[in-house]
Amino acid sequence: MGTETKHICDWSHACTFRDDVETYLCSVWEQYSPVISFDDLCTTLATPPLETCLRVNTLRISVDHAIDVLQKDLEESRAALKVGSEGEKPANASKLFEDMEPLDCNATNLNKSNSTFDDNINTHTEPSFRVYKHPLVSDVILVSDNRSSTPEKEKQIIPASHRFVLVDAACGAAVLRGAHVFIPGVRACSSGLHIGENVAVYADVRNACPHGQTTLYTGKTVFIGNGYVCFNRQDLFSQPPRLAHGIAVQMKERIFRAPCLGHLDKDLILQNLPSCLVAHILQPKSHERILDMCAAPGGKTSHLAALVENKGAIFALERSAPRAAALATWLHNIGVTCVTVAKMDATKCIRDGKYDRKHHWSSLNYDRFAVRENPGNPLVSSPASISQTSVLTKIYFDKRSFDCILLDAPCTGLGQRPRFHHPTCLTDILDAPKYQKKLFNVAVSLLKIGGRLVYSTCSINPEENEGVVAWALHTFPGLFLVEQKPFLGNEGLPYPGLDGKAQQLVQRFTPSSECQTIGFFIAKFELSSVATGPT
Numbered sequence: 001m002g003t004e005t006k007h008i009c010d011w012s013h014a015c016t017f018r019d020d021v022e023t024y025l026c027s028v029w030e031q032y033s034p035v036i037s038f039d040d041l042c043t044t045l046a047t048p049p050l051e052t053c054l055r056v057n058t059l060r061i062s063v064d065h066a067i068d069v070l071q072k073d074l075e076e077s078r079a080a081l082k083v084g085s086e087g088e089k090p091a092n093a094s095k096l097f098e099d100m101e102p103l104d105c106n107a108t109n110l111n112k113s114n115s116t117f118d119d120n121i122n123t124h125t126e127p128s129f130r131v132y133k134h135p136l137v138s139d140v141i142l143v144s145d146n147r148s149s150t151p152e153k154e155k156q157i158i159p160a161s162h163r164f165v166l167v168d169a170a171c172g173a174a175v176l177r178g179a180h181v182f183i184p185g186v187r188a189c190s191s192g193l194h195i196g197e198n199v200a201v202y203a204d205v206r207n208a209c210p211h212g213q214t215t216l217y218t219g220k221t222v223f224i225g226n227g228y229v230c231f232n233r234q235d236l237f238s239q240p241p242r243l244a245h246g247i248a249v250q251m252k253e254r255i256f257r258a259p260c261l262g263h264l265d266k267d268l269i270l271q272n273l274p275s276c277l278v279a280h281i282l283q284p285k286s287h288e289r290i291l292d293m294c295a296a297p298g299g300k301t302s303h304l305a306a307l308v309e310n311k312g313a314i315f316a317l318e319r320s321a322p323r324a325a326a327l328a329t330w331l332h333n334i335g336v337t338c339v340t341v342a343k344m345d346a347t348k349c350i351r352d353g354k355y356d357r358k359h360h361w362s363s364l365n366y367d368r369f370a371v372r373e374n375p376g377n378p379l380v381s382s383p384a385s386i387s388q389t390s391v392l393t394k395i396y397f398d399k400r401s402f403d404c405i406l407l408d409a410p411c412t413g414l415g416q417r418p419r420f421h422h423p424t425c426l427t428d429i430l431d432a433p434k435y436q437k438k439l440f441n442v443a444v445s446l447l448k449i450g451g452r453l454v455y456s457t458c459s460i461n462p463e464e465n466e467g468v469v470a471w472a473l474h475t476f477p478g479l480f481l482v483e484q485k486p487f488l489g490n491e492g493l494p495y496p497g498l499d500g501k502a503q504q505l506v507q508r509f510t511p512s513s514e515c516q517t518i519g520f521f522i523a524k525f526e527l528s529s530v531a532t533g534p535t
Helices: 003-009 018-033 038-045 063-080 108-112 115-124 169-176 273-282 298-306 321-334 426-448 464-474 500-505
Strands: 051-056 130-133 140-145 166-167 186-189 198-204 221-229 247-254 268-270 289-292 313-316 337-342 402-408 447-456 479-481 507-509 520-527
Touching: 003 221, 003 520, 018 038, 018 426, 038 426, 051 273, 063 130, 063 140, 063 268, 063 464, 140 273, 166 169, 166 221, 166 500, 169 198, 169 221, 169 247, 186 464, 273 298, 273 402, 273 447, 273 520, 289 298, 298 313, 298 321, 298 337, 313 321, 321 337, 402 426, 402 500, 426 447, 464 479, 464 500, 464 520
Parallel strands: 166 198, 289 313, 289 402, 313 337, 402 447
Antiparallel strands: 051 140, 051 268, 130 140, 166 186, 198 221, 221 247, 447 520, 479 520, 507 520
16 A cells, blocks of 8 residues: 555544635634633544444333343344354345345455455454443433544554545444445445445545546544445446446445444434433323424434324424425334424424415314324314425424424534535635524424423534523523523533523533533423513
8 A cells, every 4th residue: 555545544633624614613612712722622623423323212211121132133143243254144134234245255256365454354343242221311312432442443443455445524424323334325436446445435525536537535534433335336337337236335334434224213212311301301192282393303303202102293394395395205114193294494484364264273174284193182183194204395384383393403514423524615715604593493482481491502603602691691691591401511602692501501421521422412491470572
């Protein structure tokens, strides 16, 4: 391997931004966070969290049963990792990998594996994972590496072949969190590549490599692991391509070790730990009317439904039609029956004199607008013939309609990890708090007196987090912060308009802190009196 490749394997990568964005974020971060440097933060953002977090779908399975299922699956996956080196196909291989045709392990292709690759596999891919309940979150299971994996140890993994597959940045990030390489993520690969070959897998940090290139891109790339190819090059890059979906590379080892568990998504939902806290903090009750203002892809919506045991009345809004449809389908598939999904911009969902009453939530016209069936629920009624995967085209609500509201606001996603490069422009970062405040204003208008509101983002930007909270407390005198349970993160950053008590009541997860999660922020409010805000 050349000098450049060896440098890539050192994993010294840090998340990068556009120049003006980096200047802005560095200035804002170091203004409000003197403890953790911006450079340390960027380095951590380029690495995955140390543990894999799964939320148990308690509508389908108990936590103890889920642990048994998970441990069995990890044992089967461990056995399957020996496929390449032993030359035999495990009996359960067909169910281990979603959308994947099992490798033809008796083919001569697999006999071409070089000794370096096989030695590396034997050293690094015998997974030994610890599975355990989270001590403070009842429906969360954590999976960690029993070998006490550290960045220094992970650096020992090196490219095991000069043959390569280059994937886009999003695919590369997914691989580092345990995924295999799927066909849509492949950007380039070696000439003549065919099923069963050993390959080194790289991520194209800027997604700049020409599609279908046959030589390893000389721009910014990151080595992320080794695996076996599950496609023939001519099938992938023909015109039109003969392959459009399925697994492209079955990963055998990754720079950072993580289990592949996405195929268990009905019972065990892959969800970042801070995201699993949001529904618990909101504390929904089965007799309450609940609103999820920005619901897709649905992890938090489904969690709300599980906490009320499908007995509540939950309305889930999503302004994108395809995402709303996917949300409704997914909720149905995992057993959620108490959620009404609407394709609706949450900033426009308050009823006033301009709106036709037939679109009001309490008097829906079922000949034109369908809702999810929920027999026996006194808060939501619908004909038995209505499809459970249907989506309302619009819906309006009266002010003070909801007992609790979740505003998991659209944000810049600056806390997501791993992330090699963040392409967001400065204008979008500056505009994000404006839209978040617009949504917040609607949320407060819809909240009942005594109701609860949880605001959350997956951004590290103080302006989207503490800044929005300070604005809300100033704008709505009847709104106040309340204690969060559970509280696993750190207190908020010092910000103008937030006193020491307010900082202690909000919950911030900073990737480079001891929490070792994605970047995330949560604030919980209650409304004590009518809060007069912007008109």
